[in-house]
Amino acid sequence: MKIATFNVNGVNGRLPVLLRWLAEAEPDVVCLQELKSPNEKFPNAAIGKAGYGAAWHGQKSWNGVAILARGVEPITTRRGLPGEPADLHSRYIEAVVDGILIGCLYMPNGNPAPGPKFDYKLRWFTRFASYAAELMELDVPVALIGDFNVMPTELDVYKPERWVDDALFRPEVRASYQRLLAQGWTDALRTMHPAERIYTFWDYFRNAWGRDAGLRIDHILLSPDLARRLVAAEVDREVRGYAKASDHAPVWVELTTTARSGAVQGAARTSRV
């Protein structure tokens, strides 16, 4: 089973890129972020024609998240993150696909920091971690997937010293991410590639893609039972080079249908220490 995340940066403007990648990669489940589309303009017909059922939580101009499932309709279990009723940003949607609870998130960017946007990011992160702890207590497989807007370590930034005061890399944000992992979640991509520089985003500015000046901010977190099924995790880098590309590339994991034992399980356990 292949589960992916892709910050499309405009689901309508990037529809050709999305459809091309869906046809090439054939993921079973896809979490999308930054739809930049109101609900009524979500391209459900085109996505359905490509073979995917969809659940979405849109918003005019900004934000917006969706979950696609190949050949089936996702069973939506939540739209919006609990804990702050006044928060109207569409940044979380959740659905069950093939017995797996899929939480699709778009964490606030938080810049400039310090400031009200950074305060909102920290509050959102706290709410998310609190809710994630509830999900961890459920006796079901869970994957928390999306654009976390956090580079977890220096290995996830092309030039760490340039980013120390940025909302995506400030110590309190990295600490929040580590506390989240400590609940028992496995960062799938980092677990499968413990020592590599891996990026999932390249700015449109300064020829960042051409210079490979990237950031790793799109993450797939797996509950312990799913981590035991993890056999591969990769970035589809070439998608960043497509015409009219998003500034993010898709990230995906491959899970076996039954639990594995041995090296992969050991690696998953090690990553949570």
Next chain:
DNA sequence: ATGCCTATTATTAATAGA
């Protein structure tokens, strides 16, 4: 310290992204 590039929305400029 700021713009760079790209998108959306609303009228050729502002806002947001990361």
